Amino acid sequence: MEEVTEHSEHHSFGDYWPSAGIVGAIFGVITFAIGLAFGYMQISSEPTGALLTPMTISGVVVCLVVAIAGAISVWHFTSEVSPFLKLGQGAIIGFLTGVAITVVSVFLNEVWHLVDPDYTEKYLEAVVANFEAMDMPAETKDQLIDSTVESIRTGRSVVQQLFYGIPMYGILNMISAMVGVKIFGKKKDQETF
Amino acid sequence: MAVNARCFGIFAGLLAGWLLIPAVSGLTVQKKWPVQLFFVAMLLQIIDYTGNLLGFWTNTNLSRLSLGLFFGLSIPVAISDLFYNNKK
Numbered sequence: 333m334e335e336v337t338e339h340s341e342h343h344s345f346g347d348y349w350p351s352a353g354i355v356g357a358i359f360g361v362i363t364f365a366i367g368l369a370f371g372y373m374q375i376s377s378e379p380t381g382a383l384l385t386p387m388t389i390s391g392v393v394v395c396l397v398v399a400i401a402g403a404i405s406v407w408h409f410t411s412e413v414s415p416f417l418k419l420g421q422g423a424i425i426g427f428l429t430g431v432a433i434t435v436v437s438v439f440l441n442e443v444w445h446l447v448d449p450d451y452t453e454k455y456l457e458a459v460v461a462n463f464e465a466m467d468m469p470a471e472t473k474d475q476l477i478d479s480t481v482e483s484i485r486t487g488r489s490v491v492q493q494l495f496y497g498i499p500m501y502g503i504l505n506m507i508s509a510m511v512g513v514k515i516f517g518k519k520k521d522q523e524t525f
Numbered sequence: 526m527a528v529n530a531r532c533f534g535i536f537a538g539l540l541a542g543w544l545l546i547p548a549v550s551g552l553t554v555q556k557k558w559p560v561q562l563f564f565v566a567m568l569l570q571i572i573d574y575t576g577n578l579l580g581f582w583t584n585t586n587l588s589r590l591s592l593g594l595f596f597g598l599s600i601p602v603a604i605s606d607l608f609y610n611n612k613k
Binding site for chain 1 (some may be wrong): 563600
């Protein structure tokens with residue numbers, strides 16, 4: 333009996349991937365869909381010069397949605413593999429979930445640029461048009477437009493998206509997965525027979 | 526990388542929370558309130574952002590920083606129990 337309990341505490345990467353992969357893939361699709369929906373909302377919106385635009389809202393919404401993926405991965409792991417999970421193991425599951433979300437959403441973004449090759453340009457035009465309508469000094473406006481255009485253009489490359497996405501989503505989900513361990517996991521001394 | 530007031534508050538709260546874990550362990554180990562506090566802090570973030578978005582109020586840098594700090598602090602406090610062996 334002791335051997336079984338000991339064995340159940342030592343999980344390999346292979347045990348983590350199904351939970352991280354499934355939840356990561358689902359949230360990758362959701363992230364991509366939310367980003368795309370807000371992107372087209374930005375493209376079709378009138379340039380009002382408002383600070384709160386679909387572009388700024390999408391970042392917050394995506395961040396909020398992605399942040400719960402780590403906790404859900406842990407819930408999946410505790411219900412499908414083992415309810416006994418250490419904090420560090422939960423952190424690994426969370427990080428792997430973040431990796432999966434990034435890879436899936438970047439892949440879907442690339443596919444979408446085959447479907448709509450002008451998407452980035454249309455999006456940029458809408459963002460710049462909104463900045464142009466803002467009530468601020470011309471010099472500040474130019475700087476804002478230049479930096480935003482540059483960040484959107486450089487952020488389009490796959491390497492850049494992975495370079496920023498994996499640590500960001502990885503750490504975010506690592507934290508939420510650790511909270512998930514606290515909520516869904518059981519400690520060995522909580523085991524009842 | 527530049528971060529806004531809310532994110533700065535969250536990061537500062539996270540750091541402070543990790544450092545506070547040994548100090549607050551007596552109050553948090555085997556207690557339910559840290560997780561409840563975490564959910565309250567999370568809910569406050571959502572309410573504050575949504576209220577500002579819908580025009581019910583305008584949040585300030587100080588309110589964003591304070592709520593971010595509270596949320597950041599609540600995370601390590603919520604999981605602090607896991608750093609301790611509960612066997613008596």
